[in-house]
Structure formats: structure tokens, C-alpha cells
Amino acid sequence: MDAPQPSGAEASAKVIDGKLVAQQIREEIAAEVSRMKDAIGAVPGLAVILVGDRKDSATYVRNKKKACEAAGINSFEVRLQEDSAEAEVLKHIAAFNDDPAVHGILVQLPLPKHMNEENVLNAVSIEKDVDGFHPLNIGRLAMRGRDPLFVPCTPKGCIELLRRSGVQISGKRAVVIGRSNIVGMPAALLLQREDATVTIVHSRTKNPEEIVKQADIVVSAVGQSNMVRGSWLKPGAVVIDVGINAVEDASCSRGYKLVGDVCYEEASKVASAVTPVPGGVGPMTIAMLLSNTLASAKRIHNFQ
Numbered sequence: 001m002d003a004p005q006p007s008g009a010e011a012s013a014k015v016i017d018g019k020l021v022a023q024q025i026r027e028e029i030a031a032e033v034s035r036m037k038d039a040i041g042a043v044p045g046l047a048v049i050l051v052g053d054r055k056d057s058a059t060y061v062r063n064k065k066k067a068c069e070a071a072g073i074n075s076f077e078v079r080l081q082e083d084s085a086e087a088e089v090l091k092h093i094a095a096f097n098d099d100p101a102v103h104g105i106l107v108q109l110p111l112p113k114h115m116n117e118e119n120v121l122n123a124v125s126i127e128k129d130v131d132g133f134h135p136l137n138i139g140r141l142a143m144r145g146r147d148p149l150f151v152p153c154t155p156k157g158c159i160e161l162l163r164r165s166g167v168q169i170s171g172k173r174a175v176v177i178g179r180s181n182i183v184g185m186p187a188a189l190l191l192q193r194e195d196a197t198v199t200i201v202h203s204r205t206k207n208p209e210e211i212v213k214q215a216d217i218v219v220s221a222v223g224q225s226n227m228v229r230g231s232w233l234k235p236g237a238v239v240i241d242v243g244i245n246a247v248e249d250a251s252c253s254r255g256y257k258l259v260g261d262v263c264y265e266e267a268s269k270v271a272s273a274v275t276p277v278p279g280g281v282g283p284m285t286i287a288m289l290l291s292n293t294l295a296s297a298k299r300i301h302n303f304q
């Protein structure tokens with residue numbers, strides 16, 4: 001689907017086209033994969049474990065596999081039944097940890113409720129943790145003077161979108177809405193590493209709109225459709241909308257359409273730049289996964 005453009009005479013925000021940026025990054029990665037293969041004969045490999053039969057997870061895994069193929073990265077997949085034992089997942093992770101053809105391992109989230117997510121994520125070798133969810137990688141992200149081996153893909157994609165759109169982060173006020181382990185917390189830590197002054201707004205924050213209004217950069221990752229209104233934004237703010245929310249729409253062939261956390265039409269009239277949904281941060285997640293997998297293979301093979 002094409003990125004929506006702001007409509008109406010008042011619309012002024014630049015559209016940050018994540019689909020286009022992600023495609024450029026994927027082409028750069030494909031060129032690097034080919035250079036590495038020609039130079040040392042090694043090909044990066046990504047292993048994906050999918051448990052259960054959630055349609056959205058199956059789509060993301062299929063898209064990851066396709067993206068690997070297009071970039072020349074090998075992919076390995078394990079699919080397990082919804083009622084599989086946690087030990088089964090751990091057994092496959094252990095095998096991938098030991099497999100020299102595998103440079104990156106990811107377990108598609110969410111896991112079925114009976115599984116302990118922490119146990120599963122802890123089992124991935126930190127050297128192959130291309131999702132960046134291992135507590136050691138997250139812990140290093142939070143510490144000054146320490147670097148994680150990998151940064152979670154969606155927050156990394158947010159920073160890359162800002163960089164490639166020429167948005168200065170250093171010295172700016174950033175507000176992150178949401179404090180999830182996958183997006184909100186790591187996004188706040190990354191923005192701080194880029195020398196922004198960061199505030200996190202969450203479900204217990206009083207008057208969130210007053211805090212958001214002070215931000216030069218707003219990253220929203222709450223999963224609530226159209227929660228952030230144009231009136232919440234400082235004129236000229238840059239808005240990165242991570243929310244992907246399905247809302248009923250009989251006019252769409254799927255019966256629903258995807259919208260972000262931010263009211264796009266309103267934000268377009270106030271912000272200087274805004275990411276659309278779909279076509280904004282989402283495609284960057286998979287591009288950053290390929291980037292982490294390539295980086296892992298380069299590190300393991302000591303290839304610059």
C-alpha cells in the first residue's frame with residue numbers, strides 16, 4: 001500500500017516514507033551480503049521460531065523470510081503448535097545457538113500464554129540475539145559507556161528514519177509514549193544515547209497532552225488508534241508513529257484498515273514531519289532485522 005499523503009489546504013508536514021527508506025536499506029544490505037559472500041564465501045543466516053497460529057505473526061514471519069531471500073540471506077524456520085511445551089522451544093534455540101550457519105535467532109512474539117517469555121528470550125545466545133531482546137543486550141543499552149551487541153529492530157528503525165530524514169536529535173526534547181520492552185523503553189534509551197532529553201509518557205501519566213506538547217520529537221508506541229491529537233503537538237514537531245491498530249472498515253477488502261496511534265490528518269497540519277501507518281515504521285522493523293543479521297555474520301566471521 002502506498003504511503004498516504006496529507007490532504008487539504010492546511011496540510012504541511014513532510015511524509016517520512018518508511019517503505020521507501022526500508023527498501024533503500026534492504027538494497028544496501030543485499031550489496032553487502034554479496035560483497036561478503038564474494039570475499040570470504042560466508043552467507044548470513046537467520047533462524048526464526050514461530051509458535052502457534054496467530055495470523056499476524058505468520059504474516060510477519062513470511063515477510064521476514066521473503067526479505068531474507070531478496071537480500072541473499074539464508075533463512076531457517078521452525079514452526080511449533082500453539083500447545084507445544086516451552087522445553088521444545090528451548091531445544092530449538094539451543095540447536096540454533098550451536099549451528100555455525102545461523103548468525104541470528106529470533107522467536108516471534110507474542111508467545112502463547114503458557115510460555116514464559118523471559119525464559120525463552122534468555123536462552124538465545126547474546127551473540128545471535130538479532131532482536132536485541134536478551135536482558136544483557138537491553139541492560140547494555142541502558143548503561144553509559146557500554147554498547148549492546150544488538151538493538152531491538154523497531155526502535156532502531158525509528159532512529160534510522162529520523163537520521164535518514166535529516167532530523168537532528170541531539171539537544172532536542174523527545175517524548176516517548178508507551179513503555180513496552182519491545183518498543184517504548186528501548187526507543188527512549190536510544191534517543192537518550194543520541195543526546196535527546198527524553199520523557200516517557202505512560203498509562204498513569206497525568207495530562208499527557210501537556211508533556212507531549214513540549215516535544216520536538218514524539219515517538220508513540222501505545223497501540224491505541226488516533227489517541228494523539230493534533231492539539232497535543234508542538235507546531236513543527238517530528239512525529240514517529242509506531243502504533244499499528246486495526247479498525248473496522250467495511251470498505252476495505254480485509255474488513256479493517258490499519259491506523260496509527262496519532263491522528264494522521266490532524267498531525268499533518270501541525271507537525272513538520274510525520275510517519276504514516278501503514279508504510280512508516282513497520283517496514284523499517286524488517287529492514288533493521290536484516291541489518292542486525294548482517295552485522296552478526298560480519299562479527300562472527302571477523303569481516304569488515
Ligand SMILES: Nc1nc2c(c(=O)[nH]1)N[C@@H](CN(C=O)c1ccc(C(=O)N[C@@H](CCC(=O)O)C(=O)O)cc1)CN2
Pocket residue numbers: 060106107108109110131153154244258277278279280281282283284285286
Ligand atoms: N520477535 C519479534 N516479535 C515481534 C516484533 C519484533 O520486532 N520481533 N515486532 C512486532 C511484529 N513485527 C515483526 O515481527 C512487524 C510488525 C509490523 C510490520 C510492518 O511492516 N507493518 C506494515 C503493515 C503490515 C500489514 O499490512 O499488515 C506497516 O506498518 O506498514 C513488520 C514487522 C511484534 N512481534
